[in-house]
Amino acid sequence: MSAIREPYWSDEHAAIYHGDAREVLAERPAGSVDCIITSPPYWGLRHYCEGQYGQEPTPETYVENLRATFAEARRVLADDGTCWLNLGDVYAANSDGWARGAAFNPRQPSARPKARLALPPKNLLGDRHRDKIEQYEAFCDELGEDPANVGLAWLLHQKVVTAPIIGPRTLDQLDGTTRALEIKLDEKALARLDEIFPGFKTAPEEYAW
Numbered sequence: 001m002s003a004i005r006e007p008y009w010s011d012e013h014a015a016i017y018h019g020d021a022r023e024v025l026a027e028r029p030a031g032s033v034d035c036i037i038t039s040p041p042y043w044g045l046r047h048y049c050e051g052q053y054g055q056e057p058t059p060e061t062y063v064e065n066l067r068a069t070f071a072e073a074r075r076v077l078a079d080d081g082t083c084w085l086n087l088g089d090v091y092a093a094n095s096d097g098w099a100r101g102a103a104f105n106p107r108q109p110s111a112r113p114k115a116r117l118a119l120p121p122k123n124l125l126g127d128r129h130r131d132k133i134e135q136y137e138a139f140c141d142e143l144g145e146d147p148a149n150v151g152l153a154w155l156l157h158q159k160v161v162t163a164p165i166i167g168p169r170t171l172d173q174l175d176g177t178t179r180a181l182e183i184k185l186d187e188k189a190l191a192r193l194d195e196i197f198p199g200f201k202t203a204p205e206e207y208a209w
């Protein structure tokens, strides 16, 4: 059995472990973590480091790789813990590599895994929820509110959320976002949003594996 790694850095409040996420998680005791926040690389989009997630040959192997890591994440997560995953979609490509590669941007992989996909190029790989997004946009129209602000307002209505992380690029966007603080979603509106986006299974028990 290999040795348990020492923290890269620690003090009386926190410890940072450096390594492959799944291997580090496998060394942690079950139920020992209160909160997991993660943003793994999207499939085939950026080059960060050797052995990184996102360079698998197919979307299916990417999902399987993340699934195995999240099985470990679920094991170490306390029963009342929360797990936050930031994950975006990518477009189907019709080539094995980016035209301009690392010369254009050092994080751009020079060999993007070619998708052997049922989807034509330029389609979003996970774009199976378009109908839900259209229902959501129609509902936001009914409310007379911007969809991004309704999303933020919904977060603010969740008991477990204390501080949504926002990402405005401009002052106008920041000013626009403050509207979310004023939006009151009543029971009927919250029920309609749950109806559009019902979730898949009971959280958190049935999510991570």
Ligand SMILES: C[S@@+](CC[C@H](N)C(=O)[O-])C[C@H]1O[C@@H](n2cnc3c(N)ncnc32)[C@H](O)[C@@H]1O
Binding pocket: 019, 020, 021, 022, 038, 039, 040, 041, 042, 048, 049, 051, 052, 053
């Ligand atoms: C989209 S970035 C997120 C960066 C981070 N959220 C931040 O704001 O700096 C993805 C990160 O995942 C890291 N990463 C990729 N594969 C990993 C793995 N197998 N184990 C741990 N980290 C990994 C990359 O090095 C990169 O820093």
